[in-house]
Amino acid sequence: MPSPYNIEIQNNCTACSRSEAQLFCDMSPAAMKTLDAIKFTSLYPKGSILFVEGEEPRGVFILCSGRTKLTTSSSEGRTLIVKLAEPGEVLGASATILGTPYEVSAETLEPSQLNFVKRDDFLRFLGTHADACMHTAQQLSEKYQAAQREIRSLGLAQSTSEKLGKLLLDWCDRHGEATPKGTRIKVLLTHEEVAQMIGTTRETVTRLLSDFKRKGILEVKGSTIVILRRPELEKLVTI
Amino acid sequence: MPSPYNIEIQNNCTACSRSEAQLFCDMSPAAMKTLDAIKFTSLYPKGSILFVEGEEPRGVFILCSGRTKLTTSSSEGRTLIVKLAEPGEVLGASATILGTPYEVSAETLEPSQLNFVKRDDFLRFLGTHADACMHTAQQLSEKYQAAQREIRSLGLAQSTSEKLGKLLLDWCDRHGEATPKGTRIKVLLTHEEVAQMIGTTRETVTRLLSDFKRKGILEVKGSTIVILRRPELEKLVTI
DNA sequence: GCGGTCGCGTGACAGGCGTCACGCCGCCGC
DNA sequence: GCGGCGGCGTGACGCCTGTCACGCGACCGC
Numbered sequence: 001m002p003s004p005y006n007i008e009i010q011n012n013c014t015a016c017s018r019s020e021a022q023l024f025c026d027m028s029p030a031a032m033k034t035l036d037a038i039k040f041t042s043l044y045p046k047g048s049i050l051f052v053e054g055e056e057p058r059g060v061f062i063l064c065s066g067r068t069k070l071t072t073s074s075s076e077g078r079t080l081i082v083k084l085a086e087p088g089e090v091l092g093a094s095a096t097i098l099g100t101p102y103e104v105s106a107e108t109l110e111p112s113q114l115n116f117v118k119r120d121d122f123l124r125f126l127g128t129h130a131d132a133c134m135h136t137a138q139q140l141s142e143k144y145q146a147a148q149r150e151i152r153s154l155g156l157a158q159s160t161s162e163k164l165g166k167l168l169l170d171w172c173d174r175h176g177e178a179t180p181k182g183t184r185i186k187v188l189l190t191h192e193e194v195a196q197m198i199g200t201t202r203e204t205v206t207r208l209l210s211d212f213k214r215k216g217i218l219e220v221k222g223s224t225i226v227i228l229r230r231p232e233l234e235k236l237v238t239i
Numbered sequence: 240m241p242s243p244y245n246i247e248i249q250n251n252c253t254a255c256s257r258s259e260a261q262l263f264c265d266m267s268p269a270a271m272k273t274l275d276a277i278k279f280t281s282l283y284p285k286g287s288i289l290f291v292e293g294e295e296p297r298g299v300f301i302l303c304s305g306r307t308k309l310t311t312s313s314s315e316g317r318t319l320i321v322k323l324a325e326p327g328e329v330l331g332a333s334a335t336i337l338g339t340p341y342e343v344s345a346e347t348l349e350p351s352q353l354n355f356v357k358r359d360d361f362l363r364f365l366g367t368h369a370d371a372c373m374h375t376a377q378q379l380s381e382k383y384q385a386a387q388r389e390i391r392s393l394g395l396a397q398s399t400s401e402k403l404g405k406l407l408l409d410w411c412d413r414h415g416e417a418t419p420k421g422t423r424i425k426v427l428l429t430h431e432e433v434a435q436m437i438g439t440t441r442e443t444v445t446r447l448l449s450d451f452k453r454k455g456i457l458e459v460k461g462s463t464i465v466i467l468r469r470p471e472l473e474k475l476v477t478i
Numbered sequence: 479g480c481g482g483t484c485g486c487g488t489g490a491c492a493g494g495c496g497t498c499a500c501g502c503c504g505c506c507g508c
Numbered sequence: 509g510c511g512g513c514g515g516c517g518t519g520a521c522g523c524c525t526g527t528c529a530c531g532c533g534a535c536c537g538c
Contacts, residue, residue: 072391074478080394082387094380103387126373133372134365140379141333147386148321148342152311154393155319155438158526160495190515199394201496206517239313397496399525429485440526445487 011041013115016064031129038125039115050091050106050114057095057102059118063087066112067188070104071196081197083146084109090139096122097136109188154199156239163198164208165237168218172227181219182228250280252354255303270368277364278354289330289345289353296334296341298357302326305351306427309343310435320436322385323348329378335361336375348427393438395478402437403447404476407457411466420458421467 014032027035039062044050050061053072068085082104085091095102096119117125126133157163168185176183187194191205198205212218217233219226227233253271266274278301283289289300292311307324321343324330334341335358356364365372396402407424415422426433430444437444448464451457456472458465466472 072387072395074391074395076397076477078395078397080391082390082394094383097376097380098384100384103384126376127369130366130369130372133369133376137336137365137372137376137379140376140383141336144333144379144383144386145337145339145342147383147390148311150390151321151386151393152313152319154390155321156311156313156317158315158317192515202516203497203518204495206515207495210517238315431485441486442488442527443525445485446525449487 012036013039027135028129028131031125031132034125034129035115035117035132038121039117041113041115044108044112044114046108046110048108048112050108051102053103053105054101057092057099057119059116060093060096060122061091061106062115062117063089063091064113064115066108066110066114068106068108068112069193070106072104079196080199081193082150089143090136093136093140094143097126097140152239158238160198160200160204161208161211162237162239163200164194164205165233166239167194167198168225168227169230169233169237172230176227179226182226183230184224184226186224188223251275252278266374267368267370270364270371273364273368274354274356274371277360278356280352280354283347283351283353285347285349287347287351289347290341292342292344293340296331296338296358298355299332299335299361300330300345301354301356302328302330303352303354305347305349305353307345307347307351308432309345311343318435319438320432321389328382329375332375332379333382336365336379391478397477399437399439399443400447400450401476401478402439403433403444404472405478406433406437407464407466408469408472408476411469415466418465421465422469423463423465425463427462 013036014029041064044066050068051058063085065087068091069081070083070085070091071079071081073079085106091106091114092102094100099119126136153163153166157166171185171187172183176185178184189197190202191209192202195202195205209218209220212233213220215232217227217229219228252275253268280303283305289307290297302324304326307330308320309322309324309330310318310320312318324345330345330353331341333339338358365375392402392405396405410424410426411422415424417423428436429441430448431441434441434444448457448459451472452459454471456466456468458467
């Protein structure tokens with residue numbers, strides 16, 4: 001069956017093939033059944049805004065497929081990309097659990113499938129399914145540790161090139177494809193967005209990438225980057 | 240009974256007077272009883288190191304009294320103070336839950352009472368007491384949100400004066416005492432440590448505080464600061 | 479009393495990077 | 509084809525702030 005946005009819809013968590021891999025998709029059959037009953041599955045086009053920083057928490061979004069960027073903005077309009085969320089992650093959990101406003105905004109970067117669970121349903125779900133609660137605690141622990149790494153990177157880096165280098169190394173490790181020449185990564189973000197990930201400006205990102213090219217550390221072809229000399233890059237990143 | 244370090248020991252969580260106020264100290268009687276059975280209460284002098292970034296997780300520390308600083312360090316020896324933990328907080332929970340290395344180091348800033356719970360005991364405790372698991376999820380949510388605020392502050396601030404201003408306003412709201420002249424806060428950190436909280440150097444902190452004094456925004460007497468013109472300070476902080 | 483240590487204040491200097499400005503290229507709709 | 513637009517490349521300039529250096533006062537142990 002053809003579906004909008006060209007992605008395959010998975011309507012049934014119990015039968016979802018991602019079960020083994022993803023943290024939140026790996027629970028007892030009873031919990032899965034309850035989750036199936038209270039969730040609302042939807043497809044969102046690229047650029048959909050799931051929730052906005054400061055809103056009262058309506059509930060959680062479970063990311064099934066696609067990628068979502070989590071951002072926070074200053075009153076002057078500067079934006080920081082806090083995290084790129086990937087399938088299996090739960091978005092808005094902390095705000096939903098505590099009843100405090102969403103602390104970040106969430107926007108899909110690609111056409112994505114998400115399961116929405118209303119706040120009341122989610123809290124009742126956690127209260128009645130011990131393993132779901134435990135899974136949520138694990139998810140929150142991971143989110144906390146990821147945030148901690150972000151703090152390290154933002155707070156301890158000596159220079160912007162260090163931050164950019166670290167980001168590239170991160171992407172290599174998580175999405176890189178090995179090639180004879182080096183590791184290839186596909187950057188689906190604009191320079192502007194890369195800048196927002198490391199708290200700098202577009203111009204600086206452009207200049208640093210040119211620097212790296214000039215030094216023979218990497219190669220840029222359209223939206224793909226090939227890291228030619230990883231050791232050189234690692235030398236720059238001492239965090 | 241006189242105790243070491245001049246603080247009052249509370250050996251019994253069930254009878255602890257902090258019960259109502261603190262998140263983790265407010266659970267069902269059954270859970271409290273179990274917690275009492277598995278915890279080890281100790282007093283630590285100022286400067287005690289509870290755990291170090293990178294260590295395998297031995298378990299969690301529940302902070303009963305005193306303050307603890309959580310830090311992370313770069314390979315070059317630069318240190319960032321990630322958070323000042325206060326009574327009622329659980330330290331090391333995320334690492335303990337996930338079985339990953341502690342992501343920060345913890346060191347007491349004052350003589351402190353802590354309850355230690357071994358990893359196995361803690362995990363079993365969460366598995367068998369639904370409300371304890373829920374409380375932990377709430378704790379983790381709070382820690383995550385605090386980390387998120389830290390990211391905002393580090394990543395979106397335009398200048399160091401903005402970060403210092405924000406820190407001072409934070410302290411005012413949380414520990415400030417109103418006086419006729421303004422809000423008085425007691426800074427129990429050295430300039431060096433303040434610098435480590437906002438990712439800058441001691442000299443810059445000294446200079447900025449002098450600036451603020453010169454502008455009549457605040458007054459420094461030893462380790463106490465009186466904020467005289469809060470609106471001025473808020474104008475500097477636009478995050 | 480006195481040397482050592484620790485925390486604070488301040489000056490000089492260099493350079494990284496944010497800001498502004500402009501030009502180029504590829505893509506899209508009409 | 510062509511105008512508009514979004515994304516990228518690059519130059520000039522200036523400020524913030526990190527770095528190094530030195531001095532001063534407070535406190536402590538001997």
